[in-house]
Amino acid sequence: MTRLATKLAAATALSLAMFAPASAAETLSVVGSWSNLPLHKQFEAPFWGETLPADSNGEIETQLTTHNQMGIGGGDVFRMLGDGVFDVGMTVADYAVGDAPELEGLDVPLLATTPAAAKAMVEAARPMVEEIYENRFNSKVLAIAPYPPQVVFCKGDLSSLSDLAGKKVRGSGRMTTKFLEALGASGVNVAFSEVPGALERGVIDCAVTGSGSGYSAGWWEVSDTLMTIPLGGWDPVVTAINLDRWNALPENLQKLIADDVAQKFEAPAWDAAAGALEGDIACLTGKGECAAGDPASMKLVEPSEADAAEARKILTEVVLPEWAERAGSDWAKRWNDSVGKTVGVAVPLN
Structure with a gap:
């Protein structure tokens, strides 16, 4: 009887193990950047929708959308991420500088002219x-x-900065x-999706x-x-995960x-940036092969040495000192000791 009871107990345990539900997968709600732009189509959607779940062997599932598909503004993405409205969020860092002016130091214009420098x-x-x-934002940067370098689209004919x-x-x-504004232009706040209509009118x-x-x-x-x-x-896009959700994993x-x-998202996105500008110029001007679709016929104006010199003068004498006032001298000093040394520019400190 004892041997029989032992066998029955073992069989019962084996049966329970076979039919017990598998441990639940971790489900991550993911909010990507602009759904209609190449970064999301070529990198964000494949990675979060397919690559990561596959590599996890079923331990991670994802629910993917984008902030514009949700109807929320870019400036709200990281606030909502920090509050735990979703688990992973990504959008242009510049959208968040109203909450964190020190973040402007990530993407100072005109200092990087190549993907390697950026x-x-x-x-x-x-x-x-x-x-x-x-x-x-109570989040961890992943x-x-x-994006490709942020260039200028103009209605009419221009020849220099x-x-x-x-x-x-x-x-x-x-x-x-x-x-x-320092250059003598008027800076106008227009949402990305509203630009074509604003130019036309x-x-x-x-x-x-x-x-x-701009091409897309x-x-x-x-x-x-x-x-x-x-x-x-270069409008860097930051991908981050809610810190509480991260710590619970x-x-x-x-x-x-x-x-x-x-390895499978960030590195390939940077690799693609290396040749992106040349391909985009071909598509926008019709000079060269356009792999993305039908080419346009815009006039191409490349910066001269005089343009570059004038730009750097304005940047160092006006733009960076104003940023240092908004961000604070401690952040400006940290920027000088890191980014500044990398690009050979220093924010004047009082």
Whole structure:
């Protein structure tokens, strides 16, 4: 009887193990950046929708949307992330500078003219960015990925940077707007989706955005001249996870997410940025092969040495000192010791 009872107990235990429900997967609600732009289509959606769940062998499931599909403003993404409305959020860092003016130091315009230089700036700024997101938005930074350089689309004919004086220009961030005003232009606040209509109606004369974003959004249909000076920087997109949600994840999933994001999302996005501008220019001007669709026929204006010199003068004498006042001298000093040393520029400190 004892042996029989033992066998029955073992069989029962085995049966229960076989039919017990599998441990529930961790489900992450993910809010991506602009749904109609290449960064989301080519990198965010495939990674969060397919790659990470597959690599987790079913331990992670995701529910993916974007902030514009949700109908929320870019400036609300990281506030809502910190409050735990969703688990993972990503959007342009410049959208959050109203809550964190020190974050402007991540994307100073005109200092990086190549993807390699832009990446070096981001890596130098990253420790500061991670601290800002933890303290301001209760979140952990997972990735910082670039849009293509933020260039200038203008209605009408221009030949140099100085021709922007007197124009009404939609900037892509606060520093860009400050720069435009110092140049003698009027910075106008227009939402990205409203730019084509504003250009068509003459509400603005020019607008700044990423070259690929402008092509995808059809800005070339209502503008004539493309100025490739990186007037708006590179508009880095920060991907972050709510800190409470992160801390609640098992260590093995934390490692999987961190490694996968770095290797299969962030790195490929930077690699793609290396040739993006050349391809975007081909699509916008019709000079070269356009792999993204039908080419446009915008006039291309490349920055001269005089343009670059004037831009840097305004940046160092006006724009960066104003930012130091908003962010505070401690942040400005930290920027000098990190990003500033990387690009060879220093914010004047009192």
